[in-house]
Amino acid sequence: MLESVNELLGWDERALMPIKAGGYRAEQLTMLSGMVHRRATDPQVGQWLEELVDSPLAADPHSDAGATIRQLKREYEQRTRLPRALVEELTRAAVLGQQAWSTARKNNDFAAFAPHLEHTFALKREQADALGYSERRYDALLDLFEPEAKTSHVERVLADLREALIPLVEGCRESARRPQVEILQRHFPIDAQREFAVSAARAIGFDFHRGRLDVTEHPFCAGLGPHDCRITTRYDERFFSSAFFGVLHEAGHGIYDQGLRAEQYGLPPGSYVSLGIHESQSRMWENAVGRSMGFWRHFYSGAQAAFPQALGETKLDDFHFAINDVRPSLIRVEADEITYNLHIIIRFELEQALLDEKLSVADLPAAWNAKYQEYLGIEPPSDADGVLQDIHWSAGLIGYFPTYSLGNLCAAQFFETAEEELGDLSSLFVQGEFTPLREWLGRHIHQAGQCYTPSELVENVTGRPLEHASLIASLRKKLAPLYCFAPVGR
Amino acid sequence: MLESVNELLGWDERALMPIKAGGYRAEQLTMLSGMVHRRATDPQVGQWLEELVDSPLAADPHSDAGATIRQLKREYEQRTRLPRALVEELTRAAVLGQQAWSTARKNNDFAAFAPHLEHTFALKREQADALGYSERRYDALLDLFEPEAKTSHVERVLADLREALIPLVEGCRESARRPQVEILQRHFPIDAQREFAVSAARAIGFDFHRGRLDVTEHPFCAGLGPHDCRITTRYDERFFSSAFFGVLHEAGHGIYDQGLRAEQYGLPPGSYVSLGIHESQSRMWENAVGRSMGFWRHFYSGAQAAFPQALGETKLDDFHFAINDVRPSLIRVEADEITYNLHIIIRFELEQALLDEKLSVADLPAAWNAKYQEYLGIEPPSDADGVLQDIHWSAGLIGYFPTYSLGNLCAAQFFETAEEELGDLSSLFVQGEFTPLREWLGRHIHQAGQCYTPSELVENVTGRPLEHASLIASLRKKLAPLYCFAPVGR
Numbered sequence: 001m002l003e004s005v006n007e008l009l010g011w012d013e014r015a016l017m018p019i020k021a022g023g024y025r026a027e028q029l030t031m032l033s034g035m036v037h038r039r040a041t042d043p044q045v046g047q048w049l050e051e052l053v054d055s056p057l058a059a060d061p062h063s064d065a066g067a068t069i070r071q072l073k074r075e076y077e078q079r080t081r082l083p084r085a086l087v088e089e090l091t092r093a094a095v096l097g098q099q100a101w102s103t104a105r106k107n108n109d110f111a112a113f114a115p116h117l118e119h120t121f122a123l124k125r126e127q128a129d130a131l132g133y134s135e136r137r138y139d140a141l142l143d144l145f146e147p148e149a150k151t152s153h154v155e156r157v158l159a160d161l162r163e164a165l166i167p168l169v170e171g172c173r174e175s176a177r178r179p180q181v182e183i184l185q186r187h188f189p190i191d192a193q194r195e196f197a198v199s200a201a202r203a204i205g206f207d208f209h210r211g212r213l214d215v216t217e218h219p220f221c222a223g224l225g226p227h228d229c230r231i232t233t234r235y236d237e238r239f240f241s242s243a244f245f246g247v248l249h250e251a252g253h254g255i256y257d258q259g260l261r262a263e264q265y266g267l268p269p270g271s272y273v274s275l276g277i278h279e280s281q282s283r284m285w286e287n288a289v290g291r292s293m294g295f296w297r298h299f300y301s302g303a304q305a306a307f308p309q310a311l312g313e314t315k316l317d318d319f320h321f322a323i324n325d326v327r328p329s330l331i332r333v334e335a336d337e338i339t340y341n342l343h344i345i346i347r348f349e350l351e352q353a354l355l356d357e358k359l360s361v362a363d364l365p366a367a368w369n370a371k372y373q374e375y376l377g378i379e380p381p382s383d384a385d386g387v388l389q390d391i392h393w394s395a396g397l398i399g400y401f402p403t404y405s406l407g408n409l410c411a412a413q414f415f416e417t418a419e420e421e422l423g424d425l426s427s428l429f430v431q432g433e434f435t436p437l438r439e440w441l442g443r444h445i446h447q448a449g450q451c452y453t454p455s456e457l458v459e460n461v462t463g464r465p466l467e468h469a470s471l472i473a474s475l476r477k478k479l480a481p482l483y484c485f486a487p488v489g490r
Numbered sequence: 491m492l493e494s495v496n497e498l499l500g501w502d503e504r505a506l507m508p509i510k511a512g513g514y515r516a517e518q519l520t521m522l523s524g525m526v527h528r529r530a531t532d533p534q535v536g537q538w539l540e541e542l543v544d545s546p547l548a549a550d551p552h553s554d555a556g557a558t559i560r561q562l563k564r565e566y567e568q569r570t571r572l573p574r575a576l577v578e579e580l581t582r583a584a585v586l587g588q589q590a591w592s593t594a595r596k597n598n599d600f601a602a603f604a605p606h607l608e609h610t611f612a613l614k615r616e617q618a619d620a621l622g623y624s625e626r627r628y629d630a631l632l633d634l635f636e637p638e639a640k641t642s643h644v645e646r647v648l649a650d651l652r653e654a655l656i657p658l659v660e661g662c663r664e665s666a667r668r669p670q671v672e673i674l675q676r677h678f679p680i681d682a683q684r685e686f687a688v689s690a691a692r693a694i695g696f697d698f699h700r701g702r703l704d705v706t707e708h709p710f711c712a713g714l715g716p717h718d719c720r721i722t723t724r725y726d727e728r729f730f731s732s733a734f735f736g737v738l739h740e741a742g743h744g745i746y747d748q749g750l751r752a753e754q755y756g757l758p759p760g761s762y763v764s765l766g767i768h769e770s771q772s773r774m775w776e777n778a779v780g781r782s783m784g785f786w787r788h789f790y791s792g793a794q795a796a797f798p799q800a801l802g803e804t805k806l807d808d809f810h811f812a813i814n815d816v817r818p819s820l821i822r823v824e825a826d827e828i829t830y831n832l833h834i835i836i837r838f839e840l841e842q843a844l845l846d847e848k849l850s851v852a853d854l855p856a857a858w859n860a861k862y863q864e865y866l867g868i869e870p871p872s873d874a875d876g877v878l879q880d881i882h883w884s885a886g887l888i889g890y891f892p893t894y895s896l897g898n899l900c901a902a903q904f905f906e907t908a909e910e911e912l913g914d915l916s917s918l919f920v921q922g923e924f925t926p927l928r929e930w931l932g933r934h935i936h937q938a939g940q941c942y943t944p945s946e947l948v949e950n951v952t953g954r955p956l957e958h959a960s961l962i963a964s965l966r967k968k969l970a971p972l973y974c975f976a977p978v979g980r
Contacts, residue, residue: 009498021717031492212506227508228515265514
C-alpha cells in the first residue's frame with residue numbers, strides 16, 4: 001500500500017506537478033521509499049519467509065501461496081544483498097546521471113556525460129556482483145527486469161532475430177513500392193485525436209472507470225491501485241501516429257494492469273511478471289492489432305469522420321500502407337515495428353560490452369556509430385541523435401533494453417497462439433470484436449500474475465520456448481503484399 | 491510530510507481519480523491517517539512538549555519556536571482528549587452521513603437523513619464535551635476551525651452584521667434600478683473562460699509555477715507541499731461568474747497558501763491560522779478586488795476581447811452592475827456578496843440550537859424555512875433546496891459555517907486597513923497593480939502563520955477587534971451608486 005502511494009506521487013510528478021514542487025516531492029518519495037525499504041528488509045520478515053519456504057503452503061510453486069512465498073523471498077534476498085551504501089549511491093548516481101545526460105544531450109557533449117556513465121557502470125558491476133549470478137554478470141541485472149532470464153538465451157534469440165530481420169528490411173528498402181507517409185503528416189486537430197484515440201482504447205478494452213488518459217511529454221502507464229491505471233500520451237497536430245499508436249500501446253499496458261487479479265493487488269499473484277511480458281501486451285495491441293488491416297476495416301470510417309480534412313479523400317489501403325512504413329532511422333522511439341528491434345540489439349550488445357569492460361566509455365560513441373552503420377546502414381550525424389538519445393543508461397537502467405524486443409517476440413508468439421485457438425482474429429477485428437482476444441490474454445497471461453516465470457509462461461501458453469519465428473512470419477505476412485516481395489513460408 | 495502525502499491522495503480523489511478506485515483510495519487514506527495519528531499521539535511527544543512548554547524556547551509565545559510549541563501542544567491535547575472509539579465513530583458517521591445526505595437530497599427526503607443527523611449531533615456533543623470548553627459547548631467545535639474564537643463574540647458580531655445588512659438588502663430590493671443580469675448568461679466559450687481566468691489569477695499573484703488550476707464539480711483549494719498549491723473550478727458556458735469569480739476566490743486561498751513561509755512548511759509558523767482568515771483572503775480577491783470598478787477598468791477590454799460575442803457591445807458600467815447584483819435567493823453557494831451572510835447566520839443559529847438540544851432534528855426543516863422567511867423574505871419550495879442543500883452537517887462539520895462570514899468581515903477590515911496604509915487601491919487596480927496589496931497581505935497575514943491567534947492577528951493588523959463596520963461601509967459604498975440609495979457615513 002505504501003508503494004502504491006509512492007506510485008501516485010511519481011505519477012503526479014510526471015503528469016501534473018507544478019515545476020517548483022519537485023524538491024519537496026523528492027523528499028516525500030524518499031521518505032516513503034525508506035519506509036518501504038525498512039519494512040521489506042526487516043529481519044523478522046526474512047525469518048518468516050525462511051519458515052514459510054519449507055511449509056506445505058509453498059509446496060506448489062505455481063499456486064498463489066507458493067508463488068507469493070517464492071517471490072517475496074526472492075525480493076527479500078535481492079533487497080538485503082545490497083549494502084545500504086550501494087543502494088544510496090545508486091539512487092544518487094541515477095539522479096545526477098539523468099541531470100548530466102539531459103544537459104549533455106542538449107549540448108551534444110558526450111564528454112561531459114562520460115564520467116557519469118563510467119561511474120554508473122562501475123556501480124552496476126558492483127550491484128551485479130552483490131546480487132550474484134552463475135553464468136554472466138549481465139544476468140544479475142537482466143534478472144531485475146526479466147526474472148530468471150539468461151543472457152545467453154536472450155543473445156541467441158536476438159541474434160536469430162537480427163539475421164531474419166535484415167533481409168526483411170532489405171526487401172522493403174529495395175521495393176519499388178513506397179507508402180505515402182505524408183498522409184500521416186496532415187492536419188489532425190488535437191481534440192479529435194483525443195476523442196478518436198479514447199474511443200479506440202475503450203473499444204480494445206481499456207476501462208476508463210478504472211483508469212484515465214492524460215498528457216505528458218514522455219508517455220507511460222502507471223498502476224496506482226487495483227482499480228486505478230493511468231496512461232498518458234502526447235499529441236502532435238501534424239503527426240497522427242504519435243498519439244494514436246501511443247495510446248494503443250499504453251492502453252495495452254493498461255489492459256494487462258487492469259487484467260491482473262485485483263484481490264491479489266500488491267502481492268506476486270496480482271503483479272505483472274516481467275517487463276518483457278508487459279511490453280508484449282502493449283506491442284500486441286499497438287502493432288499486431290492496431291496496424292492490422294482488420295482493425296482499420298473497422299475503424300477507418302470513424303477516422304475519416306474524425307479527420308475529414310486529412311483522411312476524407314484517402315483510401316484505406318494507402319493509409320494502411322503509410323502506418324506500416326518500414327525504413328531505417330536514427331531514433332529508436334520513432335522507429336518502425338521492424339527496424340525497432342535493430343535499435344534494441346545495438347544497445348543490448350553495447351551495454352554488455354561496457355559491463356564486461358570489453359568496451360570503454362570513451363570508445364562508446366564510435367562503437368555506437370559503427371553498429372548503426374552495420375545494422376541499419378546509416379550513421380548518426382551527432383551524438384545527441386546517437387549514443388545520447390536514450391535516458392536509460394543515465395538512470396542506471398542496464399539490462400532493461402532487451403525487454404523491449406523480448407516483448408515484440410512474445411507478442412507475436414502469443415498472438416499466433418491466440419489465433420490458433422480463437423480462429424482468424426482479423427475477421428473479428430473487422431466486426432469490432434476485441435473482447436475474445438482480450439479475454440484470452442486475461443485468462444492465459446494477466447491472471448497468472450507471477451505464478452510462473454516469464455519463460456515458463458511463454459512455454460505454458462504457446463507450447464514452446466521464445467523464438468523469433470512468429471514475429472518474422474507475422475511481419476513477412478503483413479509486409480510482403482505491401483512491399484510486393486515474395487512471401488516465404490515459415 | 492505524511493499529511494502532505496494524504497493531501498495529494500485527497501486532491502487526486504476529488505480532482506481526477508477514476509470512479510472505481512474509490513475503495514482502495516479510502517484504504518490508503520486510512521492507513522496514512524492512522525500512521526499520522528499514532529505518531530502525533532505518541533506519549534513521548536507529549537512528554538517532550540511538556541518539557542518544552544516551560545523552557546526558554548517557549549518564552550515568547552509569538553516567536554516561531556514559541557508558537558510551534560504552543561500549537562503542537564494544543565494539537566497534541568486535542569488529539570489525545572478524544573477516545574479512539576469516538577474518533578473512529580466520527581469518521582464512520584461522516585462517511586455514512588454524506589452518503590445518506592447525497593441520496594436524501596436527490597430524493598428530497600429529509601426523513602431519511604434525519605437519523606444520521608441525530609447521530610452526528612449526538613457525537614458532536616460527545617466530542618465537544620471531551621474537548622472541553624469554559625462557556626458554551628459550541629465553543630469547543632468552533633475552536634477546531636477558528637482557534638480561540640468564542641461563540642458569544644461571534645454571535646454578537648454576526649447579530650450586528652445582520653441588523654446592518656437588512657436595510658442594505660431592502661435598499662437594493664426597493665430600488666428602481668436593476669442590473670441586466672442576462673449579460674452574464676450569454677455564451678462564454680469554456681476555453682476562453684479558462685484562459686481569461688488564468689490570466690486574472692496570474693495577475694493578482696497566484697504563481698502557476700507553484701500551483702495548478704484543474705476542473706472539479708465542487709471547487710476547492712488544496713496545499714500539497716510548500717510549493718504546490720492546487721486550485722479547481724467548474725465552467726458553465728452559459729454563466730460567466732461561476733468560473734471567473736470561483737477562480738479568483740480559490741486563487742485568493744492559493745495566494746495565502748503560497749504566501750506562507752515555505753521553510754516552516756508543516757509547522758505552525760508556516761501554517762494558515764484559521765478558516766476565517768483563510769476565507770478572508772479568498773473573499774477579498776473575489777469581492778473587494780474582483781467585483782470592484784478599478785479591477786474591471788483594467789480587465790474589461792481583455793474580457794471584451796476574450797468574449798467578443800457576449801461582451802463586445804456591453805458597457806463596462808452595465809457589466810459591473812450585473813456582477814454586483816443583490817437579490818435574496820435560496821441557495822447559499824449562489825448567493826450574492828451581501829445576502830450570503832444571511833444564509834450563514836441562519837445556519838449558525840440553527841446548528842447551535844441543535845447542539846444545545848433547543849431544537850430537535852425533527853423540527854429542523856420548519857425552523858429552517860421560518861428563518862429564510864424572516865431573514866430573506868423567501869421560503870424554500872422543498873427541503874432539497876432548503877435544509878438539505880449543504881454537505882457540511884452530514885460530514886460532521888459543525889462550527890464551520892460562521893467562518894465564512896467571519897471571512898467576509900475580516901476581508902473588509904483588512905482591506906480598509908490596507909487602503910489606509912497603501913493609499914487608494916482602486917487606482918492601483920486600474921493600472922493592473924495588484925502586487926502592493928498582495929505583498930501587504932503577505933507581510934501582515936501570510937507570513938505570520940500561527941504565531942498569533944486569529945483575533946490577535948486581526949487586532950495587530952487593523953488596530954481593533956473584528957466588527958461589522960468595515961464590511962457594511964464597503965458594501966454601502968459600492969452599492970449606493972449602483973442602486974441609487976442615499977450613502978450613509980460610517
